[in-house]
Amino acid sequence: MVLTHAPQIRALAQDLLDRHGRDPLNLLQILVEVQEVCHCVPPAAQDVLGPALFGSDRLRLPALLRFYSFLSETYQGEYVILLSDNITDQMLGSRALGDHLCSRLGVKPGRVRADGRVSVNYTSCTGMCDQGPAALINGLAVTRLTRERMDRITELINARKPLPLWPREYFAVAENLRRSDALLRHPVPPGAALRACLGRGAEATLQELYRSDLRGRGGAGFKTAIKWDTARKVPARGRFILCNADEGEPGTFKDRLLLQRYADLVIEGMTLAGFVVGAREGILYVRGEYRFLREHLEGVLERRRVQGLLGEGLLGSSFGFDVRLHWGAGAYICGMETAMIESMEGKRGIPRKRFPLPVEAGYRGEPSIVNNVETFAAAAHIGLHGGQRFARHGTPDSTGTKLFCVSGDCERPGIYEYPWGVSCREVLRDCGARNPQYLQVSGPSGSTVPAREFDRRLALEDLPTVGTVMVFGPDRDLFAMTRNFARFFRHESCGLCTPCRVGTTLLADLVDKFEAGLGSPSDLKEIRHLAAVLTTMSHCGLGQTAACHLTDALDKFPRAFEARMQHDTFEPAFSLDEALAEARALTGRDDPDAHL
Ligand SMILES: Cc1cc2nc3c(=O)[nH]c(=O)nc-3n(C[C@H](O)[C@H](O)[C@H](O)COP(=O)(O)O)c2cc1C
Ligand code: SF4
Numbered sequence: 001m002v003l004t005h006a007p008q009i010r011a012l013a014q015d016l017l018d019r020h021g022r023d024p025l026n027l028l029q030i031l032v033e034v035q036e037v038c039h040c041v042p043p044a045a046q047d048v049l050g051p052a053l054f055g056s057d058r059l060r061l062p063a064l065l066r067f068y069s070f071l072s073e074t075y076q077g078e079y080v081i082l083l084s085d086n087i088t089d090q091m092l093g094s095r096a097l098g099d100h101l102c103s104r105l106g107v108k109p110g111r112v113r114a115d116g117r118v119s120v121n122y123t124s125c126t127g128m129c130d131q132g133p134a135a136l137i138n139g140l141a142v143t144r145l146t147r148e149r150m151d152r153i154t155e156l157i158n159a160r161k162p163l164p165l166w167p168r169e170y171f172a173v174a175e176n177l178r179r180s181d182a183l184l185r186h187p188v189p190p191g192a193a194l195r196a197c198l199g200r201g202a203e204a205t206l207q208e209l210y211r212s213d214l215r216g217r218g219g220a221g222f223k224t225a226i227k228w229d230t231a232r233k234v235p236a237r238g239r240f241i242l243c244n245a246d247e248g249e250p251g252t253f254k255d256r257l258l259l260q261r262y263a264d265l266v267i268e269g270m271t272l273a274g275f276v277v278g279a280r281e282g283i284l285y286v287r288g289e290y291r292f293l294r295e296h297l298e299g300v301l302e303r304r305r306v307q308g309l310l311g312e313g314l315l316g317s318s319f320g321f322d323v324r325l326h327w328g329a330g331a332y333i334c335g336m337e338t339a340m341i342e343s344m345e346g347k348r349g350i351p352r353k354r355f356p357l358p359v360e361a362g363y364r365g366e367p368s369i370v371n372n373v374e375t376f377a378a379a380a381h382i383g384l385h386g387g388q389r390f391a392r393h394g395t396p397d398s399t400g401t402k403l404f405c406v407s408g409d410c411e412r413p414g415i416y417e418y419p420w421g422v423s424c425r426e427v428l429r430d431c432g433a434r435n436p437q438y439l440q441v442s443g444p445s446g447s448t449v450p451a452r453e454f455d456r457r458l459a460l461e462d463l464p465t466v467g468t469v470m471v472f473g474p475d476r477d478l479f480a481m482t483r484n485f486a487r488f489f490r491h492e493s494c495g496l497c498t499p500c501r502v503g504t505t506l507l508a509d510l511v512d513k514f515e516a517g518l519g520s521p522s523d524l525k526e527i528r529h530l531a532a533v534l535t536t537m538s539h540c541g542l543g544q545t546a547a548c549h550l551t552d553a554l555d556k557f558p559r560a561f562e563a564r565m566q567h568d569t570f571e572p573a574f575s576l577d578e579a580l581a582e583a584r585a586l587t588g589r590d591d592p593d594a595h596l
Helices: 006-019 024-038 043-054 060-067 087-091 094-105 147-158 192-200 202-212 224-233 254-261 263-277 288-306 337-344 373-385 387-391 424-431 478-492 498-515 521-537 541-545 548-556 558-562 576-587
Strands: 079-084 118-123 135-137 140-142 177-179 240-245 281-286 322-327 368-372 401-408 414-419 438-441 447-450 468-472
Touching: 006 024, 006 043, 024 043, 024 060, 024 322, 024 337, 043 060, 079 094, 087 094, 087 401, 087 478, 094 118, 094 147, 140 288, 177 424, 192 202, 192 263, 192 373, 202 224, 202 263, 202 373, 202 387, 224 263, 224 368, 240 263, 240 337, 240 373, 254 263, 254 288, 254 373, 254 401, 263 281, 263 288, 263 322, 263 368, 263 373, 281 288, 281 337, 288 322, 337 368, 368 373, 373 387, 401 424, 414 424, 424 438, 424 468, 447 548, 478 498, 478 548, 498 521, 498 541, 521 541, 521 548, 548 558
Parallel strands: 079 118, 177 414, 240 281, 240 368, 281 322, 401 468
Antiparallel strands: 079 135, 135 140, 401 414, 438 447, 438 468
16 A cells, blocks of 8 residues: 555655664665655655755755666656666566557656556666566566566556456566585585684684685675775774675566575675674665565574674674665665765765775764675685685685676576686586577677687686676677667766766767768767776776777777668767866866866
């Protein structure tokens, strides 16, 4: 039942304020709960929350609502449908299915039906690329959509059937673990790694981590031991362990599996980190798209408290540590670590200045470890078995094993664990890819790998990756991917700095122009120029990698662009140089990020 009456909404807002200690840092969590119950954050709720949390600063609340895709100021209907718009969903026919659903429901995309019953919209990747086309319905993942399923969903909505009465199989999220290796093959019993580390001591546990040479699994590959070592040495009143489960890179869904089946291992890794650096509190930041995991994760945390694996005096020691969940609300940039910390503090997920680093001043200004879900799982493994055993796998610069999310044109999409250094060819063979034309490794911000490069290795030394391998068959049009990625970055740019805000928009427009067969040689030059500006002048990793897919496409598939050129008379109406000149004129400074 959706809450629509103002007095009840005000009472809900008051109740949430009390439950969250009237702390502005909890604002995002309060808004997520209001949105879930009201399918928007209505004025009645804003009138209570704004003054209670920000006093006269009334603009902060609407700014937040506009920043997060899953929050809205206006009512979204009794049934809110968000169709996953990743390229792999599109390859499975999601756009045609979306059109079919809209016509059956009698609703236009992006609008609420006149009777207020339903809205249909598109969202970035929902992390179900191995079982798409997918959608979120009232925040819950729905997988393997077909025309028949869409017809049945239309009937259920028109009959106003509550979601709990819908067929359960619609909401089934398959684990799809296709290959396990050193990390996942042998289960670690809850508490075993923690017991081993408490016995060994914090310093010796850190030395095991050094010995393992574990590097972060979230993309950048930073050495985990150095991060933990730095955080423990910074003088502080408190320290925090932050687990990054934002998993927003399209094509990535390994953390989903880890939280679904191996949540104990992940939380145990966070607990060990707390023991090593001297933190008492951990926060697991989970992307809103994984709302279906909420009850499961809360259950695991509660069970661990009962088992003496969270809380005070863990396993009879003097060490105390607990973990709570924090829910994201649909913003890819919140996977970037300082944006995530801002979001955890109830603000818009805008990346901070580079320094101080989170290990020096992170959450609440205190030293904070940010690690990926898989990094914590690997740390727990190292905590139990020691660093040497871990370092036996992989390559010299990329030790251990890695989870790879395989999707696209193959018979067996899913999650594959291999030692780092596995070749693309081997992955393609195992997943049943037939005659693939190219791969996209590490998502839109990663690399395009044509068939002639399939012997390259997935490892930090060659093809670094967060673990994403999208397979494109012989009949795929490169431009469909390029357009999808360019629009993704345009949508997800947080807008803070000019090179990224303007550059991603101009690139998306240029891709559209080529797609329409209207490209020109000067457009090609403009793409190169914009790519260089984005890569070198953007404030954070999003902008710095937003053009990689385009420069890769230009370098490796130049004919695809040539085939879509018309003549040389079309010029962009607006260039990034003009935008930067305008920014300089406005601020009076040479630095294009002068407003930062
Ligand atoms: C735009 C952007 C999105 C990111 N998304 C994620 C993410 O979803 N999960 C993640 O662990 N790291 C993500 N990162 C990397 C984090 O900033 C950070 O490096 C990572 O969480 C550190 O953990 P690790 O050392 O265990 O890899 C992202 C970075 C950028 C620039
Ligand atoms: S590079 Fe893009 S996402 Fe990063 S701060 Fe600048 S505008 Fe925001």
